[in-house]
Amino acid sequence: MKILNKILLQVLLFLLALVTLFSLIYVLIIAFGKNVISATTFIPEGFTFENFVKLFRETKFANWLANSLIISTTTMVISVILVSVAAYVFSRLRFYGKERLFNLVLLVQIFPLSLSMVSIFQIFVKTGLLNKPLGLIIIDSALSATGLILLAKGYFDTIPYELDEAAMMDGATRLQILRKITFPLVKPMLAVVGIQSFIIAYNEYTIASAVMTVNVEKMPLAVGLQSLIAGQYGINWSMYCAGAVIGSIPMLILFYSMQKYFISGLTEGSVKS
């Protein structure tokens, strides 16, 4: 009975993976497809590299990719720092106004971003950030940090405070505790935050399309790619998918390289109570 259950579960896991894998295959089909007219094509006339060649020859794809990589990596670093500091503060420090601040972080995110655009644009104008990659880095950091604090705080909370207390008894300072005990334990969470913030910055379209309008070369990938399917002129799904395929490689590499941190010695060295 137990074995049967196990097999069933593995079959489920496999089938689901198959369905999901299909999405990648589908994007590949269109990216390599010959003369694909509609985005709902599953069997193209033939296969070709043409779309990739066109992508690099006719658009500024290489620039877009580079811009996005720079913006997303910087955003990732900034938001990992911001988020870990904030999560530590919320989880470990008892201070005046903590609960209210935490609620504020949560509540402000309810407001739909699409409607904030007018105001965000004004801020960009006033601060001289308009059309600067720097501006995108800042707002992407704000977006991802705010969105990820809750997650990180929840994770910090799962690490027993007794660990800190025990270390304090041994005479460790707060900073030492942070470095030697807390930080190694939250690595998996930092990996998740890092990936998430990278993805948020990498995919952000709404704001970028409004504030990065002057130079085509300076646009991030999401805006550039979108323009391939936004025109009314023979929307080229193949070129779009070719861009999506190349564009997803950095994210897959990032995810794969960070995978080990997800699992890394979480329980190692913790007090077995």
Added chain:
Amino acid sequence: MKRLAILILFLLTFFASVPAVSGSEKTVRVWIGAIAEEKEVMDELAMEFKEKTGVNVEVYQKLEIFTVPNALVNNAELDERPDIVYMQAPDIGGLAESGYLLPLEIDDDLRSRFVDVAFEAFTYNNQVYGIGYSNSTYGLLYNKDLIREDELPETWDELFEKAEALTLRDETGNIVQRGLFLNANDMWFNYPLIKKYGGYYYGTYPNGEYNAYDVGLDNEGMLAYVEKMKELKALGMVLNNPEKKDYSDIVAEFSKGSVAMFFYGLWHAEFFKNANVNYGIAPLPENAKPITTVEGFVVNKFTREEAAALDFLRFILEDDNQQRLIEAGNRHQRKTGERNPTNINVINSPYIQEDEVLASIAQVGRNVEPFPNIPEGTLWYNQDVTFNTFRAIFFGDSSGNEVDAQYKLNELADYIRRNVALMNEEVEFVKTPWYVFAILGGAILALAAYLFVKKIKQRRDPNYFPTKHSRTLTLLAWGLMLPLLALLLMFYVYPIIHNFYLSFTNYSGLNLRNYGIVGIANYKTIFLAGLQGLVQLILWTFVFALSVVAISFVFGTFLATILDKTNVRVAKVYRLIYILPWVIPSIITLLMWQGLLDTESGLVNKLLGLIGIGKIPWLSNAHMARLSTILVMVWFSFPYFMVIAYSFLKSIPKDYYEAARIDGASSFAIFRKITLPLIFRALIPILIMSFIMQFNQFGVYILTGGGPASPRIGNPGATDLLITYVFNTAFNTKRYSLAAAYSVIIFIFVACFALITMRANKKKMEV
């Protein structure tokens, strides 16, 4: 700590940086279209112009022409403001009305060198605001292998006759070739046919201006058109897929050579070339005028270099320069047909005339009807109402019942008239009545009293010890949070306050600049008229968001536990596969699901057909569409929970499981009683966040377009979410302040929900 200090420094330098002041040199900024070749030539022209006049010209490419009007409004008064802007003529109405466009003087020389429509399209309120450069139009596309040029029909009746003769069936009765192929859900390409029978978009006043209240969609002519379309449908000349909005299927059939004629332009010229279709384009029968979008140049009213800008505009409009631009716009020898010239000299040039297709479409372009450029024009193509109306008329409503065409057309026309009226409504100041103050004041007082009583009770409680916060710790904490707090205030709090302010104004598409306070007029509109149908919408939005979050969470956690027990290497591969929905742009995966779930031709139904299950209307039946939407969105979000739950799993002490196992609990019981609750507790804030995210989910719109449509036009469709519906209705009529008011209400509503949930779970979180 050091890193933090660097970061703060980093942020401070950003904000302190002042935009560089450009030199005193005269500079004209030009925004042009997306074609790279055109940009090159425009840069050359800029250089030549500088040599001639000394005026500096900067050229910027705009990749998406649809976003240009918005970008102009945003940038019109900045230091780096554009002076000449390339845009679509239908977009000028609202901009001219709000005072963003400079009226242009057109002299006889200019007028004589361009086709009339170049000016006609940019004329608003008897004032010319731009000059057309390219003319996106359509004609009768025909396959020369099926019908010769000299055989082309000259009258509509002849067209139908020939089309019928060219429609062939095989022995089993399946159509193998079509003389004519139409999409009955569409109005753009069928417009000449509509017009032939007597229907029209907007009527005109005797002076030629559009009368937006005169909607010609429910007259007798329209009924005749519907009859004719039904007849053609019975003959197999109408695309038999009720879901289809675009022409991709028809284009694909034409590429295969199985369609003799259809109404279309050169949007897929490259595809036809690749497919080796021997095709041509001809004027419509009886010289009917196709509806057309003209693209051209307008001048920013706030230009600082009016004379120089006008000089440069005149310079690029010179015949020779037009020739160079148009050739570049068609990518030189590739002759893609992306730019259809309005300059007469260019039309007659060898470059155009030597290419049969370009020459014909240029000819067609001289006899067109520009799409109405009044602000109300967008009511037509922004909304799905026309699609839904014709879909119901030609394919039945969402349960497949036939509908009365006259009734449906009346409903459509009335809906548009109503929206025209709404757009033009002068919002009058509404004084806040005393009882609103009373209610609000009462609420605040009640809240204050409640908090006061609670505090006193707390103080009197003998077990209560007020938490003393260490001052250093508080200072440290707030200090550490400072950078984040700054970002939060700038990008989150300020927009909310600003929107709150906008919700009390009459900020709208016709009133982008001179808007003022109108009191609570927007809120009054919402509460008096707007709340009908919202209850169902709110319910569905809640059900949708809750089910997506709940299913994704349980399922994701479940998969994480299974993965945890799977062979490590296999698990690695699985995790990599499962995050694919994160990594691939969601627009493409949503469209993939749309294609997979299509009732007629979807892969899912085809597979089900193999095992003997009949067609399931995944997206075309209201209930099934709701289910499908939830499942597709779960597919998008469960990997997130899986990854997070997986890393949380490791932090659950092993002894919990061991103890349970000793007590003889089954694996499932352990999952249900230990894993799930523990992870749930840790993830409560995330769950709330995900709920909010799903609540504001725009992806549904790509998947279903909010449909299947409600039987009543203008009511929310089955899968419409609160946010998409509300914004659609407000944005469709360009009443932005109304959208702001809605968003404030939704914000307060969801915020209360979130706060209450947080409070209710607080005890659980602390236990």
